Amino acid sequence: TMSSQTPVDVFPAANPHGLRILGQANRLFIVTLDGEDLLLIDQHAAHERVLYERLKTAEKSHEKQLLLVPKNVEIGQNLNKVLLEYTDDLHRLGFEWQDFGGTVLLRAVPLVELKVPAEQFFTAILEELSEAAGVRALAEREDYLLYTLACKTAIKDGDILTMAEMTKLVNDLFALPNYQTCPHGRPIITYLGRDELAKRFKR
């Protein structure tokens, strides 16, 4: 009968944190089961948190990736000012360059998976920082930089994920103590509890 079968052959294996990943919805959420409860995970916010924590670790251990071929990047006078202001922070994160005044020869970038060419990534970070002119306190500035890097490299709303990618992301996220909110405080996960759902069915 229907009640006596255990669907062991049906569901993906539970990950180390006890969640079963069912799939992706709206190209935005990872749909999981936590026990029998539905748990949704915001893919972008989750990846931001994972990358942010990874960058903090990389910064502490001075991890970076050298470019095989250094890249000439035209950044212009405005972004050159930003570059000078943030030189120490950018070095600490893993960026390395020679400055020719308005043009730089980019030699290394942080140890993150780039979604765009390194020179485009470098410019995007500088542009982002140029909009944070008001941020002066060092701790705040460092945090802003880490967050900007995480945001620029995280998977986006709209990205289609494979089961393998979802599994990796969920495992990475739940290995962190602060898996519940993104670096800016937005929720990463939401439960759809039995009682709430039952109400919709007028049970």
Add this chain to the structure above:
Amino acid sequence: TMSSQTPVDVFPAANPHGLRILGQANRLFIVTLDGEDLLLIDQHAAHERVLYERLKTAEKSHEKQLLLVPKNVEIGQNLNKVLLEYTDDLHRLGFEWQDFGGTVLLRAVPLVELKVPAEQFFTAILEELSEAAGVRALAEREDYLLYTLACKTAIKDGDILTMAEMTKLVNDLFALPNYQTCPHGRPIITYLGRDELAKRFKR
């Protein structure tokens, strides 16, 4: 990169009605994707609707299943009164018996998948009907009987379903024109839309 892959190797195949079944939550809901939207299906209400429609069809075509060995059922005087009152309705549904006054020899039952022995099913139906003493109008009475049969034989809240069972139920349900509500008007399906979910993540 994450954005360019199509998870064709990941999700169960879509059923004929375009839904992708992801799994079961709370032993109560079938979790599906309708396009990219989350759609939950109440397993008990869905099966009630499917069985109700099947019984209506069976009634019209006089379908029944003969018992290999007729069963003696002690029903007592109260249920015997119910049996006499509902004789025509019960015959039409596929029940057949010889009445010895308080004891019947049960020979046939409707063409439904029984979850309990036939004699126990027969008694349960009579007991249910004895509580509907106020129902007198023929159409209303017939409907009550069909609904009672559907309810008694439907999968329940708490039943664990395999992917095959979920697929069959969803296919059966969405083949019906009235798949949205159970025979008593409760919702069978509920959408969890992108906007509603995004709000929970303060997007």
